[in-house]
Amino acid sequence: MMLGRVHWLADRLIGLSAIVGTLGLLFVVAVIVFDVVGRNFGAPLYGSQDLITMTMVIIVFGGMSLCDRDGGHIVVDIFENTFSPRLNRVIDVVAALLGAVIFVLIAWTVWQSAQLSVLLNLATNLLRLPTARFQYALCIFSLITALGMLLRAVSLMLGHKAAGAA
Amino acid sequence: MSSVFVGSVGLALLLVLLLMRIPVAFAMFAVGFIGIWILNGLQAATGLLSSETFALASNSELIVVPLFILMGNVASATGMSRKLYDAAYATIGQVRGGLASATVIGCGGFAALSGSSVASALTMGRTALAEMDRFAYSPRLSTGVVAAGGTLGILIPPSTGFVIYAILTEQSIGRLFMAGILPGILLLTAFLLTIALLCTLKPELGPRGPKTNAREKGRAFLGAVPILAIVVITIGGIYSGMFSPTEAAGVGAALVILIGAVTRTLTLRVFWDAARSSIVTTASVMLILIAAHMINPFVALSHLPAEVSRLLVALDFGPFGTLVVILAIYLVLGCFLEGLAMLVLTLPIFMPVVLQLGIDPIWFGVLVVLTLEMGLISPPVGINVFIVKSVARNVELLDIFRGVLPFWLAMLLTLALLVAVPSLSLWLPSMM
Amino acid sequence: NELKYANWASPMHTIVAAQVDPLAKALDEGTGGETTLRSYNGGELGAGPADQFVRVLQGTADMGWGVHGYTSSQFPKSLVLELPGALPLDQPGYAALWRAFPDELAQEYPRTEVIALWASEPNILMMRDKEVHSPADLKGLKMRVAGSISAEAMEALGATPVQIPMTQVYNGLQTGLIDGVISGASVLSDFKLNEVVGSITSGPNFGRLTFYTVMSQGAYDGLSDEARAALDTLKGEEISRMTEEAWVATADEALEAARQADGITVLDLEGDEAQAFNDALASVTDAYVAEVGGEAALAAIRGE
């Protein structure tokens, strides 16, 4: 079935972006250690700030879709038990759709910024890492997140209990 | 439609969305984006959405968030934090709520070092909550302690809050650092008394542990040596200039990983899972921080803080009354806005009034940063509480807010004491 | 019609009185209050100096100011003025920038109307405790730098360049994370570094920092004729001169306060002592100019 195949694809994409994000985190640990040790011996890692700031984009947004799938978004659950199951279901659908809209919007606006970055030739100060590349990466991670949310909204509307929904 | 009206409606809507269980970050994004759209046009709204998102996601100072989460995750996966709590339990477990007291001191120290109460709530939250749970401490007490403990850090140097205040108001950073020390100790004492009081009234919150003999104490302490060594190296490294507080997060994480690998408590599988779960928590926390930065320009564009402040200042309550009113405004704004953003929005309006009334700006600085930290644990937008929630998913948010309440009251009392006795803040800087 | 000026610095910063207020006054008077300019301070419209140009292009603000060095890849030729020895220290930077603007620099500011271009006071070395008389004194010291140009300058002098945010410099100097900072004297007061600096070295031509203020082309073209005329009376060299003079005055005041302070030694190097630094730095300037093809820009800046 079509939807099943989309779910399968989304799961792969979510897993893949989490792997990229995790590798980014370990890379940053290594960069900091090399920089600190090197600096105290008079040979710091050239451009460590550039590496850290740009990798951070990968870390933060690489984990975004997995965070969403694991129900990791923080909610104020004070009235959860007061609401009827039906209302809670409606809220879950609305939240998932709202999230999808937000992440598509983020992807779209950051895509536009990336084009400005190309126009202005923006890059990091020392290593000249092009800003646009990391903005494009952020867009892709955001779209994967939005896809996951959309699928959850569809599942909820079809009556399935969302896996791990908050 | 006046901009102030739009601002007020926006904040009310935010409150409703939050109570309707819309994820906190989504609610802030939606209200901020639509509010900016109404006040300043769609182009400005889309522009801010992209620039704030990318700027925060590539902010080198926020790298401490994933790094400290990683450090906390690996420390608990390898059992290092377990051994630390075993040692603490053997030492002060016989005292009611003893572990909670130890945790509050740990959180304060951590926040003091990292300069960030958010980082403290994250790292300590990861480790301390599960450990206190193991010793049958009530989640209400343990989450309250972790959320509140981090707020100690802003009063103890180095403090980002004081640096920003000093730059905005042209005060001496050194004098502000000195001014924060006694109030910091006072607040710590207030927290410890709060724990003692809570555990006396309700012993089941933090039950007494068994008595231990010197040998058991020694063995427990020995087990905690690796993690204590890491703490000592990290603190020493910051104060000796080996690395910055930001880099300390990376060094700390690397050391925990290294010791885990050497002692073979950290397998590749466990390591990978800890790292992977770190980026999930990072995403959840960073998304809230990014979304908070959509609310800030919205509130700035609505001129809401400026108008409310002008109105109240114009009512002219005299020096003492005005001071109390200003702090009350900070308490209310703190319910919605992130602390540093609030400083930027309001200090330009308050500072001339404060100086004109002859209120000491150093004293005022101490009072203001303490009030801002209260905002981190006050509903509905209490960033520290959300962070504790992100690492303690099984505890209900309402329970965390309930657990935080006594500490919030302790902060309020401390604030009142600092208002009543200015020399508590001003004595040390006057020695300089 | 309210124009929005994005100021990422504090409302007490020199930029407000020296630049925003005069522009606002000219617009207000020239249009009888029809067009006003409002300053959003402290990064209310988005934090930090790095993204200001983009924010103006995106319409978040109509006008904003930034530091060329924070996005150095966008301004390879404007940054020639920052190079050590690019311009004698007693010559104003704004005039040099506007000399080079029409032919050499204009293409670095697409889709905007450039309102002001100016430079800071000369860079100096602000050290934690070590007194620096010669390049040899810098050997192995950790120096906080703002961008690639000052990083290469410090490497050429044998120091180790360190990149940390400006707000962390105070603590960094206190703990010894860094041994010194290269920047203009205004940071002594702006970031309270006077409390943690022990020694200052001035005299050699360490270059300077440059700044820009831009307005989006759309906002400029959308102004009424009166508003545009009012803005044009100040736009360009005039407002740039006013801003730079206020900048230098703030810096002079900070440096003078440092001279009076007990805990700070100020070394004013002259003659051979200063020349030793200038000689060591010449290669940095030459290499940069060659790399960005900035020979014509350098000549225009120098008025050659």
Ligand code: NA
């Ligand atoms: Na601190």
Ligand code: NA
């Ligand atoms: Na709050």
